[in-house]
Amino acid sequence: MSRIGKIPVDIPEKVKVQVSDQRVEVEGPKGKLSLALPPLASVAVNDNQVVVTRADDTKPSKAQHGLTRSLVQNMVIGVTTGFTRQLEIQGVGFKATLANAKITLNLGYSHEIVYLYHLDRRHHRGEWNALKSKAGQGSRGQGSLRNPQFLPSRALQRQGGSLQ
Numbered sequence: 001m002s003r004i005g006k007i008p009v010d011i012p013e014k015v016k017v018q019v020s021d022q023r024v025e026v027e028g029p030k031g032k033l034s035l036a037l038p039p040l041a042s043v044a045v046n047d048n049q050v051v052v053t054r055a056d057d058t059k060p061s062k063a064q065h066g067l068t069r070s071l072v073q074n075m076v077i078g079v080t081t082g083f084t085r086q087l088e089i090q091g092v093g094f095k096a097t098l099a100n101a102k103i104t105l106n107l108g109y110s111h112e113i114v115y116l117y118h119l120d121r122r123h124h125r126g127e128w129n130a131l132k133s134k135a136g137q138g139s140r141g142q143g144s145l146r147n148p149q150f151l152p153s154r155a156l157q158r159q160g161g162s163l164q
Helices: 059-080 137-143
Strands: 016-020 023-028 031-036 041-046 049-054 084-090 095-099 102-106 113-116 130-134 155-158
Touching (some): 023 059, 049 059
Antiparallel strands (some): 023 031
């Protein structure tokens, strides 16, 4: 049995999970997500836990077993706490400023980099050592602006690690 697939997914109090045919729907405080299940995996809800099982022990079935469990876990996390990526700016003269719906980054280049954000993104106005943005294209694009180099004190990177 898949090591990841055999672990049940705990369902928090404010989350509802519904399984119908080959579809899983997860609804929580932050929204509603749905997933079309792969043909070799099945999902059941038992006592505030989601259990993923597979049809047989073939290699594709084992792969879909672990994948399905991970996707359901990510859906539960997404509707309860949401997804964020934290970025750090390290370097002498490196800074970021927030104005309206754009962030202006000074990352040691001869020009400023202006990064536009959609209005639904939330940013904390506290310390600018860590920029917070939703997971996805936002932080991926920022990381490619100034990659960590051989000088570890000059970079725009994920908090606690590297973007590479």
